[in-house]
Amino acid sequence: MDPLGDTLRRLREAFHAGRTRPAEFRAAQLQGLGRFLQENKQLLHDALAQDLHKSAFESEVSEVAISQGEVTLALRNLRAWMKDERVPKNLATQLDSAFIRKEPFGLVLIIAPWNYPLNLTLVPLVGALAAGNCVVLKPSEISKNVEKILAEVLPQYVDQSCFAVVLGGPQETGQLLEHRFDYIFFTGSPRVGKIVMTAAAKHLTPVTLELGGKNPCYVDDNCDPQTVANRVAWFRYFNAGQTCVAPDYVLCSPEMQERLLPALQSTITRFYGDDPQSSPNLGRIINQKQFQRLRALLGCGRVAIGGQSDESDRYIAPTVLVDVQEMEPVMQEEIFGPILPIVNVQSLDEAIEFINRREKPLALYAFSNSSQVGVVKRVLTQTSSGGFCGNDGFMHMTLASLPFGGVGASGMGRYHGKFSFDTFSHHRACLLRSPGMEKLNALRYPPQSPRRLRMLLVAMEAQGCSCTLL
């Protein structure tokens, strides 16, 4: 008895029967997702509050609205995205029909994380369904309350012959990965990303891995510290720092640090009040394990702001650390919490060198006064990262016309908007030749001769091809 195997077989059969191909079917699935979001808004808000102490604002803006936006975008553009894409032809293929057909892969596995459990599950799901695939969803077991809704409520809104939710922890996920899928979309840590890709290799399954890293945030001497503090703090402490694209650490001169610290304190007080623990706008750490890990990091360097924690509440105060050494744990692992270390550098060159010594991050930030746009551009051109934002935090994620993904250890592949549709589609080259034009084809047939070769070169528009054989 293998219930998992049976589920996968059922989904595959539905796919082979062609159920997910018609645009109407896919649109119905997407509309279902839209209704799921609208009809269960309060339920979802409550679950997000229970899992991560998310405020209504954060839940709306970073989970529900983003997901809704992707659903709407996909519905609006579905038919255009599905269309065969005509391509330019050469002389030999002038009379032929040449196009790229976007095809679903088949059975897609989406493994979602706990930090934005709704967004990071639904947005890839939108892409996979829009592209005509059948989907197995493995939501994170760590964000328990949202997991429950995804397992029990979500399936009611989509066609269950083409969609299944599989629950469980690392062991169950391991078993899941032994099966064959036609595409695997994983969001999580680089460590598990390697496990996923290794499992995928056994079946030659293509993957998109949305991983993480330490996202550097360079702050130039020439900028207004209060503005920078507002922006950096907002993106750092959003969701209690549990964001893959949050600014992980700041690089700035000691002088800038002096100006930044009081600005950060002022911002934090304005955002969360004198007692951040009682602010409804600050999230909590997802579980004990993460809490313990973060609390240990509070011992690195010196606490300049915050530093308080409360185990019973899984609360960690918005914290800024200074005098941090490169080899300390807070600078060795992705923080994923409300702790912001400041590392001093003496120059822009030193900052760039620091960044390039390390793994390519998922996001990279640089702040500099607009008249010094050269600084921002320099950081951009001399580094690499998944994405980049100058003078703000992860705003680049809100633009669906920008692809979202990592590079190097921060991941491979990308999605959002049309990029999701393309990621979950096989781009199949189709050339339909006319049975005529055989005279032209005859040039390619043996027996070969210099004359034939000369004519072939002309027909293939091989300009400047002089061949010694001729």
Place this chain on the structure above:
Amino acid sequence: MELEVRRVRQAFLSGRSRPLRFRLQQLEALRRMVQEREKDILTAIAADLCKSEFNVYSQEVITVLGEIDFMLENLPEWVTAKPVKKNVLTMLDEAYIQPQPLGVVLIIGAWNYPFVLTIQPLIGAIAAGNAVIIKPSELSENTAKILAKLLPQYLDQDLYIVINGGVEETTELLKQRFDHIFYTGNTAVGKIVMEAAAKHLTPVTLELGGKSPCYIDKDCDLDIVCRRITWGKYMNCGQTCIAPDYILCEASLQNQIVWKIKETVKEFYGENIKESPDYERIINLRHFKRILSLLEGQKIAFGGETDEATRYIAPTVLTDVDPKTKVMQEEIFGPILPIVPVKNVDEAINFINEREKPLALYVFSHNHKLIKRMIDETSSGGVTGNDVIMHFTLNSFPFGGVGSSGMGAYHGKHSFDTFSHQRPCLLKSLKREGANKLRYPPNSQSKVDWGKFFLLKRFNKEKLGLLLLTFLGIVAAVLVKVKYY
């Protein structure tokens, strides 16, 4: 091995390979190499595959030159940042996608078209600004040697190096860390490459293979169909990843097909095929024996002659082939063409779908609806209708497999994209901080509503409309501020 890779990485980190001018220079140097040393290149490949120099030129060199020219013409445009459509929140900002090199690319070449299958990816990797380590196939020895000799004479010696060797050396090489691995070869090794890549989270492009089916409909001009199939099948002695591997057709067509292919073979290669300069040989004894074993128990309609001393296998056609036999279990990669009779197109489609997704699919028919159905109801890397091979030659097509025939694609701009990181960039200014007050805590229901409004409102109106909304945004921020402070 580790030292070699480190040296190449150092060269990449120097930044030399990035400027457009440098990339163009390298591509021009590569072009010069192909033209000036043409004789050496043709001789080497001809020796490896017993191929006539004409065939080498038309099958490999032309494609390489065409690809280089295409890159030289288009690269200046491709390297530039591409602006993207903005939303309300970003309308006063710069938003674009900037292609960047990945770093150090490993290209593992194949032996069947040893030049083009190594150099065409190399062209893409250079164009994208990377450093490259090339590992040609050891089976095509002469080509491997000539590449090791010529490339350093024309290209930057620290950025682009050739490492030769067999399984042992390749395994060592795969333990090193690369920023992209491009592999052309078979499925079994493809899995090994991807598993090695997983250890370093290295993205891969795998150009593999499979059994490319060829469906012949009743309603077609069998003369032309058989000529085209004969050309594509026996080219390079069947050692082509997108060769039509086997034929599916109604039983009544078999005899005619056999007859016409036989006639075409005579026309192409003469009465004494062994003497034809246009007919190649099997790459080595191991493959020769492997292909021979596929003939066991089969009904040979014509062909079947072999000569171990010269690794010659005659163009062969098998009829009434049983799908369970060995010849239908592995990619043939040789000059043997099995015909598997099916009742109709429904059975053909089921037959194809029961098997692994192939690299190419071919369908011959005058009936456009039938062709459409074939494409709609199957999957494959690529398709050519009413011909074979040709979709490979159009570089506006992405060339690659799906499922066990591979992942990723290349040719033309697709090569450039494969070897680049397309980095999204958003450049804002430090001004207009007032508008940001809308997003900062402490939050409120009205902030939630405004937040939704700005996120979900889409824009394709004129600048005036956009400015109006910025104004509204600032007004909203001010109103909320006034309400709360």
